[in-house]
Structures are given as structure tokens and as C-alpha cells.
Amino acid sequence: MKEMAEKKGRTKIGLFGITKGTMLEDQVEQYLKAETQGAVMYCALARLAAEQGFVDIAAALGDLAGDEARHAGLYAVLNGHAPQDLLAVLSQFAQLETAAQGKIDAFAQQAHTLGLHQAAAAIAATADDEVRHGKVLEDLLAVQKENNSN
Incomplete structure (x- = not known):
């Protein structure tokens, strides 16, 4: 699978499915599951923090949730799930x-x-x-x- 591709003058790194069928596939699946669960939990905790008046904590937890969701997206792409x-x-x-x-x-x-x-x-x-x-x-x-x- 090509890792670099040219399209309309832009350089893209091709990660789609790059770990599928390799010794990393199972580990990537585990990370995908963990990051997905982490995103949901951080979102839930952010909501609870906001309800309890912890505005700064809620904002930080929301940011963490976004990070975890992006990480899950990476792992989904690596194993070709998207x-x-x-x-x-x-x-x-x-x-x-x-x-x-x-x-x-x-x-x-x-x-x-x-x-x-x-x-x-x-x-x-x-x-x-x-x-x-x-x-x-x-x-x-x-x-x-x-x-x-x-």
C-alpha cells in the first residue's frame, strides 16, 4: 500500500488499512476500543462536572474526549474500518x-x-x-x- 500519494498538488499520507492483516491488527483493535470507551467516558464526566458547577474541569474533560475520539479515528483508519x-x-x-x-x-x-x-x-x-x-x-x-x- 502506498504511504504517499499526490492529488491536486497535495501530499497525503495513506494510512487506510495499513495495519490490517499484520501482527499489529489485534493491538490496534484494542486501542480502538479503549479510545472509543475513553471518549464516551470523558464526555459523560464532562457533563457531570458541568452539572456540578466545575466549569473548568468540564471544559478540560471535553477536550480530552475530543482527543480520545481523534485517536479512535486513527485506529479505525489503520485497520481499514472507515x-x-x-x-x-x-x-x-x-x-x-x-x-x-x-x-x-x-x-x-x-x-x-x-x-x-x-x-x-x-x-x-x-x-x-x-x-x-x-x-x-x-x-x-x-x-x-x-x-x-x-
């Missing part, structure tokens, strides 16, 4: 993100029905995030399409 057809995947994700709103709103309503009003509000806020994510992806795709047509 689809390589980036634009097709982004298009699919844009649709999924936008479509998630209805399901998440229904889930929030279930929490509300159970009297879990704070949980319902927090869950409903994620629906808005999903729609925003879909819009961001759609905008990125539109810019890419426009750039390719020039």
Missing part, C-alpha cells in the same frame, strides 16, 4: 443525521411521559444537534460539488 468513499458516506450520513430528529423527539417524549423532564429536554437538544450535523454535511457536500464543477 469507508473510503468519503463523499458517498457524507451524503448518507447527512440523510441519517437529519432523519434522526423524529426518532429522538419521540424518545424525548417518552422520557417526558415518564416525568423525566430534564432528561427529555437534554434528549430533545440532541435532536437539534443531529439536524445541525446533517446541515453541516450537506453544506460541505455542496461546496465540494461546486469546487469540482469549476
Whole structure:
């Protein structure tokens, strides 16, 4: 597998699947799992810290969560877990993100029905995030399409 490739004057380092089928594959999988779990835990701890008024701790934990998510992304790429057809995947994700709103709103309503009003509000806020994510992806795709047509 080529590690260096030229495209439109840019140099890229090709890491996709480079550890797949090697003696490192299992270790990369372990790191992927650990980093993924770490990202989730740091996000959860950041939320708890914010709820408890530890604003600086919450911000630091949020940063750590982002680092762990990036690390997980690296390991996913190394073992070839990410689809390589980036634009097709982004298009699919844009649709999924936008479509998630209805399901998440229904889930929030279930929490509300159970009297879990704070949980319902927090869950409903994620629906808005999903729609925003879909819009961001759609905008990125539109810019890419426009750039390719020039």
C-alpha cells in the first residue's frame, strides 16, 4: 500500500488499512476500543462536572474526549474500518443525521411521559444537534460539488 500519494498538488499520507492483516491488527483493535470507551467516558464526566458547577474541569474533560475520539479515528483508519468513499458516506450520513430528529423527539417524549423532564429536554437538544450535523454535511457536500464543477 502506498504511504504517499499526490492529488491536486497535495501530499497525503495513506494510512487506510495499513495495519490490517499484520501482527499489529489485534493491538490496534484494542486501542480502538479503549479510545472509543475513553471518549464516551470523558464526555459523560464532562457533563457531570458541568452539572456540578466545575466549569473548568468540564471544559478540560471535553477536550480530552475530543482527543480520545481523534485517536479512535486513527485506529479505525489503520485497520481499514472507515469507508473510503468519503463523499458517498457524507451524503448518507447527512440523510441519517437529519432523519434522526423524529426518532429522538419521540424518545424525548417518552422520557417526558415518564416525568423525566430534564432528561427529555437534554434528549430533545440532541435532536437539534443531529439536524445541525446533517446541515453541516450537506453544506460541505455542496461546496465540494461546486469546487469540482469549476
